[in-house]
């Protein structure tokens with residue numbers, strides 16, 4: 001069975017770079033193959049594995065293709081995929097040291113490596129969670145605990161109902177998962193203070209300063225490294241100076257932007273990020289480990305642990321240096337998702353990670369350079385990282401039509417967005433395997449679709 005799965009996986013990966021990137025099947029077709037009522041007696045395991053594998057060739061969007069530029073989606077390095085298979089094979093419950101000493105130690109080491117790469121305090125708390133959504137949740141839970149602890153209130157027993165009001169400040173350009181985390185944590189969204197952002201989506205420090213002047217009591221400020229549309233960074237050094245002076249907790253959502261810290265040439269973008277109180281990021285985006293893996297990092301490890309930790313009589317909890325992973329994230333039982341992170345970092349080394357990040361940025365600049373040379377094509381953002389926003393003929397409908405045509409054509413896949421009222425094509429280069437040739441071929445396809453639509457319009 002393992003050999004069958006391995007052979008099918010090899011075939012799948014072999015075909016990904018050459019197949020159309022887009023989806024090739026609709027719900028009805030997928031249901032006709034996969035659906036029906038549950039049989040009374042089951043089928044042979046080999047038959048099921050074969051059917052899944054066969055269906056995936058046309059049923060899956062090839063989002064690990066080197067020419068997939070939608071959302072912010074990484075691929076998977078062979079070493080990270082192999083490590084992930086071992087994780088499933090071992091079937092370890094990574095919750096506590098007593099169940100899985102090896103995984104606990106791997107997490108401890110991987111956490112240390114990440115703090116080192118990101119230039120963050122080596123005694124910060126680190127939790128491996130499902131993605132940046134849960135990393136934001138975990139960090140903001142720690143923030144909620146921390147700002148109330150400082151005024152003598154234990155929110156874990158009082159809840160928000162029994163606590164003084166916490167003011168939460170975000171940017172007008174915060175990622176939607178910040179709002180979702182705030183909902184999960186009982187803050188709601190109506191009472192969040194929103195600070196204006198500039199044309200690139202960066203929080204404006206003057207506006208933040210004016211906002212903070214009006215607030216008193218416990219305050220949490222959410223800033224961002226890597227805007228999901230433009231890739232821009234909030235001016236973190238200035239923001240940190242303001243939040244520190246006010247005694248506020250500064251959280252930075254760095255789902256992909258935190259990785260700028262792993263390349264000395266790019267650290268100017270995230271300057272001051274190390275002054276924050278908590279940071280969230282993803283490994284399944286730019287580090288190219290398989291889904292799912294995000295990372296929550298908190299300067300004040302005690303606040304982090306207090307917000308997440310559980311105790312029960314039957315648990316065997318460590319009293320020594322050993323790490324109980326469940327203390328650092330919302331889950332109780334969970335997958336050993338830190339193992340692919342460990343394997344990928346060990347395989348790339350410091351210079352390999354730096355090269356991965358710079359390579360994606362270079363490919364984004366390549367995209368912007370080639371596209372901008374073509375008449376009627378505008379790049380809407382400063383391409384500082386791996387994100388490119390493109391607009392065609394200064395027209396919303398034309399831009400949307402080009403996006404749809406590119407998606408249908410199948411050479412590459414990318415999505416659309418609305419940037420400050422303007423429809424735009426969104427390109428994100430996050431896959432380790434994307435080559436210069438992939439970008440050249442994709443840019444050609446995009447321009448071909450644009451020319452075709454322009455010609456049909458004027459003809």
Ligand SMILES: *Cc1c(COP(=O)(O)O)cnc(C)c1O
Pocket residue numbers: 072130131132133134175177226227228253254255256282294
């Ligand atoms: C992708 C993203 C998130 C959410 O991350 P998930 O891994 O999808 O949970 C949060 N913030 C930013 C800026 C992102 O780009």
